[in-house]
Structure formats: C-alpha cells, structure tokens
Amino acid sequence: xxxxxxxxxxxxxxxxxxxxxxxGKTSGSLAQVASYQEVxxxxxxxxxxxxxxxxxxxxxxGYLETVRAARAEPQRRRSRSMxxxxxxxxxxxxxxxxxxxxxxxxxxxxxxxxxxxxxxxYQGAMRMLKFPNGTDFAPQRWVPAQVAGYxxxxxxxxxxxxxxxxxxxxxxxxxxxxxxxxxxxxxxEKDPNGPRISLRKEVVAQLANRVTVVSDYQLPITTASERxxxxxxxxxxxxxxxxxDKMFKPDxxxxxxxxxxxxxxx
Numbered sequence: 710x711x712x713x714x715x716x717x718x719x720x721x722x723x724x725x726x727x728x729x730x731x732x733g734k735t736s737g738s739l740a741q742v743a744s745y746q747e748v749x750x751x752x753x754x755x756x757x758x759x760x761x762x763x764x765x766x767x768x769x770x771g772y773l774e775t776v777r778a779a780r781a782e783p784q785r786r787r788s789r790s791m792x793x794x795x796x797x798x799x800x801x802x803x804x805x806x807x808x809x810x811x812x813x814x815x816x817x818x819x820x821x822x823x824x825x826x827x828x829x830x831y832q833g834a835m836r837m838l839k840f841p842n843g844t845d846f847a848p849q850r851w852v853p854a855q856v857a858g859y860x861x862x863x864x865x866x867x868x869x870x871x872x873x874x875x876x877x878x879x880x881x882x883x884x885x886x887x888x889x890x891x892x893x894x895x896x897x898e899k900d901p902n903g904p905r906i907s908l909r910k911e912v913v914a915q916l917a918n919r920v921t922v923v924s925d926y927q928l929p930i931t932t933a934s935e936r937x938x939x940x941x942x943x944x945x946x947x948x949x950x951x952x953x954d955k956m957f958k959p960d961x962x963x964x965x966x967x968x969x970x971x972x973x974x975x
Contacts, residue, residue, distance in 0.1 A: 744768065744805035744826055751824040752809050761809035770801050794879045799835030803827040834876035839865040841918060849921065849940075858924040866920075866941065870913045897956075904956045911952040917942035 710716075711731055718724050730738050739745050745766055752764075773792050795801070808823040827838075843863035852859060874890035882889040898907050906912070921940045928934070943949045950973065957964040957975045967974040 739766070745807070747826045748805045748807035748824045751826075752807060752822055755822055756809065756811075759811065759814075761811050763810035764807070765809075766805065766807040768805055769803050770795065789879070789885060794876075794885075797833065798876050798879060799831055799833035802829070802831055802835050834872055834879075836872040837869045837876075839868045841865055843919065845919070852921070852923060853925075856923050856925050859921075860923075861919065861921040863918050864920055866916045866918055867909075867913055870909060904959060906952060906955045911955070912949065915943060915945045915948045915952070917944050 711728060714731060716724060716727055718727075748766060749764075770792065773795075777790070777792060789797075803825060805826040806823065807826075808821065811820040812818065814820045827835075831838075841863050846861055848859060848861070875887065877890040877893075878887045879885045894908055897903055898905065919942045923938045923940070925936045925938075926934045927936065953975060954973070958966070964975055
C-alpha cells in the first residue's frame, strides 16, 4: 500500500518494480509504450471526455509467451506450438488490444469498448482479417427474441478463403510444409469419387460478407444445454443450395438430409 495505490502480486520483483516506478525512480512505465498509447488514443476519442471505471490492455502474443513460459510444455503432436504458428503466419502484427468499461451510461447498464492496434503490412494468414465497414447491424427477422447472445459483423469472406491456405498447412500438415490445402481443394474438385466441386467458385464466392452468431440454452440447464448457430448471408440462394447438395449428398455415412417447410437441411 503506497499513498492511494493498493497493489497485489504473487511475485515480489513485480511489486518492487511497481513501487520504483510509482516513486519516479525508474522509467519504462506502460504509459510510455507506443502500442498502449495508440489503443488508448482510439478509445479516448469515443469516450467524450468521460473517465471509464475499468480500463485494460494486453499484448496478445506477448501474453501467450508469458503463459507458456510459466507452465510446463505439454507434449505436442506437431513440431511447432500454436504460438510459433501464429507468429509465422503474421499474427504478431496484432500488437495491442485494449478496452474500457463504463457503468450506468445514459440508458445503458454497461458500455464496453475495444480497440485493436495492428499496423500493416500483413503477411501469411494475417491477411484473412479484413473487415469492411458495414451499416446494417439490426438483428435479422429469423433471430428469435429469447436468445442468450447475438453477434453480427462484416468480414470479407472470399478474402478469408484466399488467405487461409498457409494456416491450414501449418496446422494440419505434419511438417508444416505448403501444399496440403491445395491438394485438398484439388481433391474436392477432381477426385472421381469426390463431390467434383470448386469450393471457392461454387460456395465461398456465392456468400455475402455478413456473419451472425447466435447462442441459446435449452432448459433445464445441463452440460449439453448450450446451442450455437453460425449464419452467413448468401448472394445466390439457389447456387449455394446446389453446391451444398453436390458436397453432402454422396456422403451417406456422415451426412443426413432433412426437410422443413420445403427447405433442405443437412
């Protein structure tokens, strides 16, 4: 306890460092970090001069590195850890994430803001994260009134697909070498025993850029109560339905067809 600061930690050196900085004896405070400044500058612009009750900040990959160093390394089937894969795929570009929480603002109980600082250029699978600005965020008519959670956002779906390959190879190819994603797509398109479908042209290119996630719970509450629904708007309903039919109909073991109000469900 120093002046008006109450601090707790499970590491004595951390406390010593905080006391030294609070007393002005050393530099290197968080307020001087460029990524922190960038995130807080963006958040401050939306606060309108108000002081939030809660403020937080994290360097994502740095935090994961700290957690990994503090724990015993689990045995892994692949030669590289998830952290190494994320780094190699360019996700280190996400240098900072921060947010604020305000209670009892206007007519809201809680207002939560988040800002991400990820300056370009991007490489690898990091190029998937392209979120075009949207104006339509109202819940769609098909979303029921009683849901546990609702999230909708705009993302360049075709761009995600076009930049997904290197991440797929890193995750699922034993040695992480490129080529597995390409082979998978070619197999779907050319294998005489497969669906003979161009996943990019016949499915992904027919999808719009709005994605919606809805969560719900069945009563009574059990370990299997949670339900999740992911929905992506389609540009051409008939084209997507035809493509899904080509993909799923030959797979008698894994897929089952149902019909509800003249709509096909797989």
